[in-house]
Amino acid sequence: MLQHREVPVDDADAQAMLTAYFAERAAGFPASQGEYRPAWPDSAQFAPPTGVFLVVDDADGRTVGCGGVRRIQRSAEHLVRFEVKHLWLSPEARGGGEGRRLLDALEQRARELGAQELVLDTNRSLEAAAGLYRSSGFTAIEPYNANPNATDWYGKRLA
Secondary structure, three states, rough: EEEEOOOOOOOOOHHHHHHHHHHHHHHHHHHHHOOOOOOOOOOHHHOOEEEEEEEEOOOOOEEEEEEEEEEOOOOOOOEEEEEEEEEEOOOOHHHOOOOHHHHHHHHHHHOOOOOOOOEEEOEEEEEEHHEEEEEEOOOOOOOOOOOOOOEEEEEOOOO
């Protein structure tokens, strides 16, 4: 089982995972959508009380993934809204349910920070990720941002 560790976004392990995540997304981004545009996270947005960033370590202490949650603008229903960002596991860490564990850990952290709703954006080319989100209780919602890399938006009420 993998372990989650809270770190600042500018931590070396977090930066290494984000670099790997952005490289994988750029390599697999649908050509029909143009060029993938990475958005490096702002460390202030992923630090308590407005957010958290986790890295994932394997049993040998190697960092193999990451993900974060951050508070964003309230929803139309005035719910405290947090966004899941940069949820990623290296290929060797996938397939054993660790993505769900990471998503669950991020949801728990968001709840602890006062979230009443979780949202996220993704690209339809990431079919496994969409399946994870749907099976974790997320449903399709209207776009809440203008992310040029996104084609699909999901939300989940926590309150």
